[in-house]
Amino acid sequence: MQHLDLQVIERALDWARDGETVWLCTVLATFGSSPREPGSLFVARGDGRHAGSLSGGCIEEDFLERLTQGAFGAPITTLRYGDGHADGPSVTLPCDGILDVLIERLPPTRENVSHLEALYDVLRGQHPAIREVDLATGFATLANDDNEGPRVTRDERQAQMRLGPVARLIVAGLSPVSIACAEFARSLGFEVIVCDPREEAWEDVALPGVRTRRELPSAFIASGASHAATAIVALTHDPRLDDLTMIEAVRTPAFYIGVMGSQRTSTARAERLARTGGLSEEEIARLHMPIGLALGSKTPAEIALAVMADIVRVRRGKTRDAL
Numbered sequence: 001m002q003h004l005d006l007q008v009i010e011r012a013l014d015w016a017r018d019g020e021t022v023w024l025c026t027v028l029a030t031f032g033s034s035p036r037e038p039g040s041l042f043v044a045r046g047d048g049r050h051a052g053s054l055s056g057g058c059i060e061e062d063f064l065e066r067l068t069q070g071a072f073g074a075p076i077t078t079l080r081y082g083d084g085h086a087d088g089p090s091v092t093l094p095c096d097g098i099l100d101v102l103i104e105r106l107p108p109t110r111e112n113v114s115h116l117e118a119l120y121d122v123l124r125g126q127h128p129a130i131r132e133v134d135l136a137t138g139f140a141t142l143a144n145d146d147n148e149g150p151r152v153t154r155d156e157r158q159a160q161m162r163l164g165p166v167a168r169l170i171v172a173g174l175s176p177v178s179i180a181c182a183e184f185a186r187s188l189g190f191e192v193i194v195c196d197p198r199e200e201a202w203e204d205v206a207l208p209g210v211r212t213r214r215e216l217p218s219a220f221i222a223s224g225a226s227h228a229a230t231a232i233v234a235l236t237h238d239p240r241l242d243d244l245t246m247i248e249a250v251r252t253p254a255f256y257i258g259v260m261g262s263q264r265t266s267t268a269r270a271e272r273l274a275r276t277g278g279l280s281e282e283e284i285a286r287l288h289m290p291i292g293l294a295l296g297s298k299t300p301a302e303i304a305l306a307v308m309a310d311i312v313r314v315r316r317g318k319t320r321d322a323l
Contacts, residue, residue, distance in 0.1 A: 004189050006124065008042060009116060012116055013120055015108075017108070022043050022106050023072055024103075025041065025101050026101070026152075026159075030097060031082075031097060031099075047068070048064050050064060055081075072105060074138075076136070078100065079100070105138070119142070123165060128163060131160070133158060135159060136157070145163075164229060167189065167229050168190060168193065168230040169185040171192065171217075171235065172218075172235070174236070177235045178194065178235040179207065180300040184304045194212050196241075197214060197215050202214065216241075218248040226253065228254075231254060234259040245259070255315060256311050257288065258287065258289060258307065259288075261290055269289060273287075288310065291306075292309070292310045293323075
């Protein structure tokens with residue numbers, strides 16, 4: 001399973017390459033409770049086939065019904081769902097929230113295919129970008145984004161959406177915990193990559209929807225596989241894999257780097273990484289060890305839950321004492 005927004009752009013690109021017109025929808029703003037945040041994507045064809053999500057299903061049903069009846073023929077449309085306005089869609093969100101949605105009609109022109117290809121590259125690549133859409137004409141551009149800011153901004157003339165690489169999890173080494181963690185991360189929408197050079201470790205292992213690499217995790221990480229939206233975890237209890245992974249991981253912009261082990265094991269690892277790995281105090285301080293939240297986890301699934309909960313915490317900017 002790929003990150004949901006990456007699925008949307010990939011599906012839109014496939015359909016456009018096949019000569020289909022697509023309708024690309026973006027959540028522009030939310031008021032009150034809402035199932036998805038600004039910038040979330042949804043795409044559909046004229047026959048009702050679709051990918052992605054804007055809500056828990058009620059908005060999508062209304063949109064698809066109207067689309068298959070011939071609505072949204074203009075290059076650009078904006079709709080507000082949930083406010084009960086007489087001129088708007090008669091849909092009330094279960095969470096009592098309000099959503100503003102941007103709807104772009106994209107015929108399969110060479111320009112639109114190229115634009116979707118560029119969006120796909122941004123979501124799979126290393127660098128963030130700003131997508132700017134003219135709210136009168138639907139003309140869209142893409143430019144490098146070097147600044148922090150809201151994911152979506154707009155005024156009367158245009159909307160700007162910040163895009164970046166999708167959340168990625170690199171799992172170093174196969175173990176019952178790493179398999180559970182990979183499956184859990186996949187269900188959370190992460191792009192998951194599991195690395196292990198041991199051929200025997202892969203026997204009877206099935207990880208649908210997960211990319212697998214039969215090579216040293218440290219070598220894969222050193223190849224440039226990590227970006228700022230990447231989490232790297234080592235979950236084998238094998239220092240030959242785990243230590244090398246940590247040494248390479250701290251050289252990357254990964255937002256989370258963690259390794260499994262007890263407090264005693266983690267203290268010994270920190271000393272070893274400083275002594276033989278040459279890691280500085282600042283680099284060692286980046287490592288989450290012991291990894292995960294202290295939930296009292298015992299089983300592989302419970303440990304995976306603690307690991308992924310901690311990764312989500314860091315990604316959302318929450319401190320431990322704020323939980």
